[in-house]
Amino acid sequence: METVSLSKTQLDQQVRIGTTLSSPLRTEFIAFLCAQAEVFAWSYNDMPNIPHDVISHQLNISPNFKPIW
Template sequence: MARIGTMMSLQAEECLIQFLIYNKEVFAWSMMDLHGISPDVITHCLKVNPDAKSVKQKKRMFGAERSQAIKEEVEKLLKAKYVRPVEYPEWLANVVLVPNGAYVLTSQT
């Protein structure tokens, strides 16, 4: 999210807003808009000590509404090829649902 400073003149603020509106196609509004970007640029790697012991969190249970929100968000991430399934992971981090009107999915790392 871009914030416009309070010290900016109204003319400069209007100019900036018009510029952003005119160039809105250069912004990624969803994960689906990120196609064609090199994975080297957008891949996140966890730098962990290879000798460290893996720790699994106890699997948390969610109610029906939250489970549905998680399922929908994971389906969007899979469809956008933002995540991929991994079988038998060595560690598990529970998801965290953040109330934001509906729910927003994040990880607990």
């Protein structure tokens, strides 16, 4: 796998692609991903209509037990 940046201005917008792709296919695939970068959700702020309970989790832990450090 190799890490590829999809934006020259947003360096944190990265995806990982396989290294076994042929050079022409790799180039075409990266160009396609760059053109479609706006459909990726990079953070919760990119998904404003998703309910908070869908993207968060809660551990079912009894408050009577002390944490193990």
